[in-house]
Amino acid sequence: HGFKEYCALLFMKGALLNDANGILIQQTENVQAARQIRFTNLREIVEMETILKAYINEAIEVEKAGLKVDFKKNTELIFPEEFQKKLDQSPALKTAFDALTPGRQRAYNLYFSAPKQSKTRESRVEKYMQQILNGKGLND
Structure with missing residues (x-):
């Protein structure tokens, strides 16, 4: 990937998080599990500190619970x-x-x-x- 105009906090199993604040972003349509929160400046991180801690704690709980993402099965590729x-x-x-x-x-x-x-x-x-x-x- 090229350089972006943002910094992102990535959650490898973000699809399993509640995302009560609607801030998790699916990087592309083909990404099944990971989600990210994007920041364009330091002020955003400071303002969201409490929310970010809640998301991080939820991600930790997802790991502790051993939850797995239910990936779509690979379908046969259809080539151009x-x-x-x-x-x-x-x-x-x-x-x-x-x-x-x-x-x-x-x-x-x-x-x-x-x-x-x-x-x-x-x-x-x-x-x-x-x-x-x-x-x-x-x-x-």
Whole structure:
């Protein structure tokens, strides 16, 4: 991730917290468990001290209770046509992609699927083929 205009306090099992104040943020639509509270200046942290302590204490209780996040099951990835063609044309690429961790596979799939234009999707696939063949993830 690039640098942001904020500092964040991350709760790894934030989805299990009550969030009575409505301040927990889901970083992206694909994040299932983690939530964060964002700050843009020190004054916000000072003003929220009591609330932050309550959230931290609740997170500690979640851990002590051994609660687990109920993750959505991984569904089979549906690849964009441009990437599927490359996988079909290159057995080595398919083998290398299948050897990646599920998280790396999802990251590539999300990245390749995001553009609306086929030309952009194709360009992204071409750009990262060698990295996949080298067994590397999108951000490795």
